[in-house]
Amino acid sequence: MMNLVQLNMKRRDFLKITSAGAATGFVFSACGHKEEKLIPLLVADQEIIPGVDYWKTSACQQCSAGCGITVRLIEGKAKKIEGNPLHPLNQGRLCARGQAGLQVLYNPDRIRSPLKLNGQRGSGQYQQISWDEALKMVTEKLKELRVRNEAHTLLFLTAPLSGHTRILVERFMQAYGSPNLFIHELFSDEAVRKANLLSMGYDRFASYDLENANYLISFGAAFLETSRSVVRNSLGFAHSRQGRPGVRSKFVQVEPRFSLTAASADEFIAVRPGTEGALALALAHVIIKENLYDKDFVSNSTAGFDEWKAAVLNDYSPEKVSTITGAPQRTIERIAREFARFGPSLAIGGDAAAAHTNGLSNMLAINALNALVGSIGRKGGLFFAPSPPLSPLPKASGESDRRAGSTGTGASGSSTFPSLLQSITLSGLSKRRPINAAIIYNTNPAFSLPEPAQVREFLSQIPFIVSLASFMDETASMADLILPAHTYLEGWQDSIPEIGTGAPMITLGQPVVKPLYNTRAAQDVLFGLAKEIGGPPAESLPWATFLDMLKTSYQGLYRQKRGSVVADDFNRFWDEVVKRGGWWDSEFRQQFQFGTPSKRYEFSPLQENGRVVVMTAPKFEGEEAQFPFHLHIYQSIALGDGRGANLPWLQELPDPMTTVMWNSWVEINPGTAQKLSIREGDLVWVESTRGRIKLPALIYPGAAPDVVNIPVGQGHKEYGSYAKGRGANPIEIIAPLAEPVSGALAWAATRVKIYKSGEAARLAKFGTDIREHSQQSIRR
Numbered sequence: 001m002m003n004l005v006q007l008n009m010k011r012r013d014f015l016k017i018t019s020a021g022a023a024t025g026f027v028f029s030a031c032g033h034k035e036e037k038l039i040p041l042l043v044a045d046q047e048i049i050p051g052v053d054y055w056k057t058s059a060c061q062q063c064s065a066g067c068g069i070t071v072r073l074i075e076g077k078a079k080k081i082e083g084n085p086l087h088p089l090n091q092g093r094l095c096a097r098g099q100a101g102l103q104v105l106y107n108p109d110r111i112r113s114p115l116k117l118n119g120q121r122g123s124g125q126y127q128q129i130s131w132d133e134a135l136k137m138v139t140e141k142l143k144e145l146r147v148r149n150e151a152h153t154l155l156f157l158t159a160p161l162s163g164h165t166r167i168l169v170e171r172f173m174q175a176y177g178s179p180n181l182f183i184h185e186l187f188s189d190e191a192v193r194k195a196n197l198l199s200m201g202y203d204r205f206a207s208y209d210l211e212n213a214n215y216l217i218s219f220g221a222a223f224l225e226t227s228r229s230v231v232r233n234s235l236g237f238a239h240s241r242q243g244r245p246g247v248r249s250k251f252v253q254v255e256p257r258f259s260l261t262a263a264s265a266d267e268f269i270a271v272r273p274g275t276e277g278a279l280a281l282a283l284a285h286v287i288i289k290e291n292l293y294d295k296d297f298v299s300n301s302t303a304g305f306d307e308w309k310a311a312v313l314n315d316y317s318p319e320k321v322s323t324i325t326g327a328p329q330r331t332i333e334r335i336a337r338e339f340a341r342f343g344p345s346l347a348i349g350g351d352a353a354a355a356h357t358n359g360l361s362n363m364l365a366i367n368a369l370n371a372l373v374g375s376i377g378r379k380g381g382l383f384f385a386p387s388p389p390l391s392p393l394p395k396a397s398g399e400s401d402r403r404a405g406s407t408g409t410g411a412s413g414s415s416t417f418p419s420l421l422q423s424i425t426l427s428g429l430s431k432r433r434p435i436n437a438a439i440i441y442n443t444n445p446a447f448s449l450p451e452p453a454q455v456r457e458f459l460s461q462i463p464f465i466v467s468l469a470s471f472m473d474e475t476a477s478m479a480d481l482i483l484p485a486h487t488y489l490e491g492w493q494d495s496i497p498e499i500g501t502g503a504p505m506i507t508l509g510q511p512v513v514k515p516l517y518n519t520r521a522a523q524d525v526l527f528g529l530a531k532e533i534g535g536p537p538a539e540s541l542p543w544a545t546f547l548d549m550l551k552t553s554y555q556g557l558y559r560q561k562r563g564s565v566v567a568d569d570f571n572r573f574w575d576e577v578v579k580r581g582g583w584w585d586s587e588f589r590q591q592f593q594f595g596t597p598s599k600r601y602e603f604s605p606l607q608e609n610g611r612v613v614v615m616t617a618p619k620f621e622g623e624e625a626q627f628p629f630h631l632h633i634y635q636s637i638a639l640g641d642g643r644g645a646n647l648p649w650l651q652e653l654p655d656p657m658t659t660v661m662w663n664s665w666v667e668i669n670p671g672t673a674q675k676l677s678i679r680e681g682d683l684v685w686v687e688s689t690r691g692r693i694k695l696p697a698l699i700y701p702g703a704a705p706d707v708v709n710i711p712v713g714q715g716h717k718e719y720g721s722y723a724k725g726r727g728a729n730p731i732e733i734i735a736p737l738a739e740p741v742s743g744a745l746a747w748a749a750t751r752v753k754i755y756k757s758g759e760a761a762r763l764a765k766f767g768t769d770i771r772e773h774s775q776q777s778i779r780r
């Protein structure tokens, strides 16, 4: 078999060849091209030479960005993960979380076989059972619901999914007959998507042509550390700063906390929480008033400008906004002029700026800046990633039951996190529409939703919960049955990057090692269930395995005869796509089109009583007199929203701004700390109307005097030996407020008070006295 070849190649040679391939664009042909032997698709055991390394491509699944990876294998064991140099998204680079994927695979806390609850919910008492027994339990339950005409009472709860796993889950639920597919992620940035939908017609994150931008303002977006596609963003940003001889972009960061992204900026503007959009409107005010906007773009490609302009000129003068935001008036005026004159300019919004009760109007104001200077669909501006031309799959049969009480939205009944939050916190979902069974996959709402007691109560009311999980986290430990899932290095998966380069692309992940334990691919478990249930689920998923489904869909790419792989027959095409870790077409150019009904940018999509609403004031929970500080939580660069906390490499990674490891902390402004007689290491209570948590104080000059900052990621009560019982979880004291239009959780809208507990602890910090901390004391 011509492609099943041993790769006797050093990494240096591999990189040399693959870099050349990446630079030139590879077209597979039958003439024995050198790259043909790049990465073996399959190497039979007998062909493996002891001590010789092999590399296989796959797809990183440590976040939803969709980076391509290569995995170094020696004697069938994964030894190292690096970025796939062929992949146009990450171009051989990888972030720390991507590197740590090996510790997902080899983690000692992995669930190794199916487990059945053998005690009270939450008792942790499970007994091992066989896959046959486990699947029989699930199929009997799911069949029973359908027989009782209660298919709609099945809940499927998952993290945001990409590629064909998403298609599979949506088809499964539609064919089964339930609209209750919920997507949950704490930092979902739902207000960003909603703003993009209302103003530009795309319910997606935008991609940024950072490489060609000359001026960049980021409002709250931690785009160089945790926000969405961090590797892609870093590459583009680096190019804009150092990749163009004689041209270096200017970067301004606006947010309440001095973050790692802010540390990379030329200028940092600290603003009061929730006022980022007001600042954007003040910039717009100056740009309009001084006639600096792109009149061609505004008149030919936008709608609703005059109404919006009148409101902005009337209500958002730099002088007035200076008092709202705390940013100096002169700074506002100067930045506005620079932004308009030194284009291509780009305004990016997200994270805390989107996570207020006025997050949607903040994001619309930031989008409007791009429209004002004509930076949408143009070089150095923003665009939306094109979809890869996959084959349409046969129509799914069955239809979701949409009887009264359904909270689902969208074609497949999928819904978003805010609906779940609201359903749980308003005690709505289980009361309005009883949930009789739940399948939970790859998400941990018992850790990452506010009001954990209500979340646990909600879960405890569900008669049957099955968890498809690799680790026993806070949510899996509430399940009646645990079906242990492969890690991403053991199974097939793919991702369609939402934030891209302009090329249609899909990242394909092959199993790079044999499964270590008695686990199965979550996708294949769903295929098995569909088959056993029969009827529409079986008809809608006619493939034997997930791999077969992928191959059917990738026929569309094969038929294009363009892009990174072109071959004479599908099998050779497929083999080469597997070897390269996906398919992309870097030559593709797409004319930008707005997706709004007017086919223009909409300046004024929010109206109230016939008048345009350009901004709403942020609301906060907690009276200022009693709770004088804003609570600013942020995603840990290492642990993300807590998913990385079970990986010791990530625990051991010093936080780039504070150098703290293995713990959580609360950042307090030095002046504030002095007033409250708080010293570094004092254990302080941080209390909101929802509860309190105790953390070591870290005196941080990058904290505003009236804001305290806490990283998210620690404070697990389950999730294995490296995560459990370490630090505190600030989500527990977040008020469950939502942005009213998008429903996004307003996780930045909580006020707190802080006070000393009388106890103290030493933080493990890199570069101080870390050697004094034995591994044992650090872990304790």
Ligand code: SF4
Residues within 6 Å of the ligand: 060, 061, 062, 063, 064, 065, 066, 067, 090, 093, 094, 095, 096, 097, 098, 099, 228, 229, 230, 231
């Ligand atoms: S950005 Fe996300 S997908 Fe890319 S390497 Fe990091 S964790 Fe993996």
